[in-house]
Structures are given as C-alpha cells and as structure tokens.
Amino acid sequence: xxxxxxxxxxxxxxxxxxxxxxxxxxxxxxxxxxxxxxxxxxxxxxxxxxxxxxxxxxxxxxxxxxxxxxxxxxxxxxxxxxxxxxxxxxxxxxxxxxxxxxxxxxxxxxxxxxxxxxxxxxxxxxxxxxxxxxxxxxxxxxxxxxxxxxxxxxxxxxxxxxxxxxxxxxxxxxxxxxxxxxxxxxxxxxxxxxxxxxxxxxxxxxxxxxxxxxxxxxxxxxxxxxxxxxxxxxxxxxxxxxxxxxxxxxxxxxxxxxxxxxxxxxxxxxxxxxxxxxxxxxxxxxxxxxxxxxx
Numbered sequence: 001x002x003x004x005x006x007x008x009x010x011x012x013x014x015x016x017x018x019x020x021x022x023x024x025x026x027x028x029x030x031x032x033x034x035x036x037x038x039x040x041x042x043x044x045x046x047x048x049x050x051x052x053x054x055x056x057x058x059x060x061x062x063x064x065x066x067x068x069x070x071x072x073x074x075x076x077x078x079x080x081x082x083x084x085x086x087x088x089x090x091x092x093x094x095x096x097x098x099x100x101x102x103x104x105x106x107x108x109x110x111x112x113x114x115x116x117x118x119x120x121x122x123x124x125x126x127x128x129x130x131x132x133x134x135x136x137x138x139x140x141x142x143x144x145x146x147x148x149x150x151x152x153x154x155x156x157x158x159x160x161x162x163x164x165x166x167x168x169x170x171x172x173x174x175x176x177x178x179x180x181x182x183x184x185x186x187x188x189x190x191x192x193x194x195x196x197x198x199x200x201x202x203x204x205x206x207x208x209x210x211x212x213x214x215x216x217x218x219x220x221x222x223x224x225x226x227x228x229x230x231x232x233x234x235x236x237x238x239x240x241x242x243x244x245x246x247x248x249x250x251x252x253x254x255x256x257x258x259x260x261x262x263x264x265x266x267x268x269x270x271x272x273x274x275x276x277x278x279x280x281x282x283x284x285x286x287x288x289x290x291x292x293x294x295x
Contacts, residue, residue: 028154045101046098106152117146168211179256205253232289241286
C-alpha cells in the first residue's frame with residue numbers, strides 16, 4: 001500500500017465539483033466580502049472531506065463490480081492495492097472529521113444539509129443507484145445540495161431560479177453520465193447493473209437533451225424577474241449567456257453520442273479547453289450585466 005493509492009482513494013480531483021459551493025456567493029453578489037469568502041472556503045473544505053469519505057464507501061461497495069470494468073478495475077479497492085479494513089478505517093475517520101468541522105465551524109443549516117448529503121449518498125450507494133431514473137434524479141440532487149450548502153454557509157437563501165436551473169441542468173448531466181456508461185453495451189443486450197439496458201441509450205439521450213434545454217429556458221425567464229432587474233445594472237446582457245450555454249449543452253451531448261466524453265461529464269468539462277473558455281465567457285457576461293457601463 002502506497003501513499004499514491006491512499007490519495008487516489010480520496011479522489012481529490014472530484015473536489016472540483018464542490019466549487020458549486022461558491023455559486024451562491026456569486027449569485028448573492030457577496031464575492032467582495034472577505035468574511036463570506038472565508039465561510040464559503042471552510043464549507044468547501046468540510047464538504048470535500050465528506051465527499052472523499054463517501055467515495056471510499058462507494059468504492060468499497062462497488063469493488064467487485066469495478067473489477068469487471070475496463071477502467072474502474074484499477075481503483076485501489078478493486079485492484080486490492082488497499083485492503084478493505086484500511087478502507088473502512090479511512091471512511092470512518094473522514095466522516096468523523098467532517099462532522100467535527102461542520103459542528104464546530106458551521107451553522108445548523110449547513111450541518112443539516114451535509115447530513116442529508118451523506119445519508120442520501122449512502123442510500124444511493126446501497127440501493128438507489130440500482131433504480132432507473134430515480135438514480136439520475138438523486139445524482140442531480142447531489143449537485144443541488146452543494147449549492148444549498150454554499151448558501152447555508154454564507155447565510156443566504158438560494159433563489160427559486162438558481163435551484164430550478166440547477167435541478168434541470170444537472171439532471172441533464174446525470175443522464176449524460178448514464179448514457180455514456182451504457183453506450184459501451186449498445187447492441188449486447190447486457191444490463192448496466194443500475195437498472196438500464198443497452199436499449200435505453202436513445203431514451204436517455206432524448207430526456208437528457210430536453211432537460212438541458214429546459215435549464216436554459218429557466219435562465220431566460222430569470223432575466224425577466226423583478227429581483228434580477230433590481231440586482232443587475234444591465235440585466236439584458238444575461239441573454240448572451242443563453243446561446244453560450246445552449247452551445248455547450250448541445251456540444252457536450254454531441255460529443256457524448258460520439259463516445260468522446262469521459263464517463264463523468266463534470267470532470268470532462270473541467271479538462272476540456274472549450275468548456276473552460278465558455279465558462280469564462282458566461283462569467284464575463286454576468287459581470288457585464290452586474291456593472292454595466294461602470295466597466
């Protein structure tokens with residue numbers, strides 16, 4: 001057992017998903033407040049430690065299944081690089097550490113959100129991921145819970161628009177993840193092990209693209225909200241974000257259909273140069289809308 005294997009089991013690269021904790025900070029326009037930044041950063045660390053504990057639990061549960069997977073077979077527990085005994089010690093330590101940090105550094109709402117996330121991920125690993133459609137709804141909920149946790153950390157209430165956009169947007173990505181996973185089974189008639197067969201790819205493609213486009217519609221409607229008009233100097237500039245996100249959603253599904261996307265669309269986006277450029281463009285659009293002629 002090496003340090004590399006221990007670090008690999010923590011899946012530190014997946015911590016990038018927890019950047020969503022900072023979204024409420026940006027949405028509430030508190031990014032220039034040092035105290036709020038510090039609270040959000042502490043929440044990021046606490047949530048990330050919890051997530052690593054959850055990944056260890058999930059890999060322990062899936063170890064036998066992962067051994068038959070062409071890529072996952074190299075994971076520390078599937079390959080036997082780390083014993084199951086060490087694995088159980090790891091997740092217990094990580095969850096206890098996260099619990100201590102949550103109780104001592106954060107408020108009640110954040111602690112409740114973190115507990116819901118942990119219990120839901122545990123239920124997902126044990127049973128829910130085997131139920132078709134429900135599994136992708138739960139996966140999308142994990143991302144939305146990150147946003148709720150970020151809002152709780154800085155003491156704001158996440159807006160209806162942000163939560164609705166998040167629900168549809170991440171449901172699309174969750175369906176893309178399943179679409180990619182069953183793509184390799186197409187024509188074999190085999191079952192993925194998560195309630196899907198290879199014939200379900202077409203249905204997932206249709207549902208996934210639809211929910212992705214609905215999330216952009218939610219963004220378009222958000223622009224007309226009175227609260228948005230009050231928050232932004234030039235809210236009409238937000239319209240520019242709509243075609244950018246439409247292009248990204250369409251391109252991502254197009255690449256997924258060609259088998260060119262990593263099994264996790266979020267990780268793919270964080271490693272894809274065009275996706276990163278589009279993300280910068282969206283940030284610039286919202287900055288332009290916020291400050292308008294002051295820039």
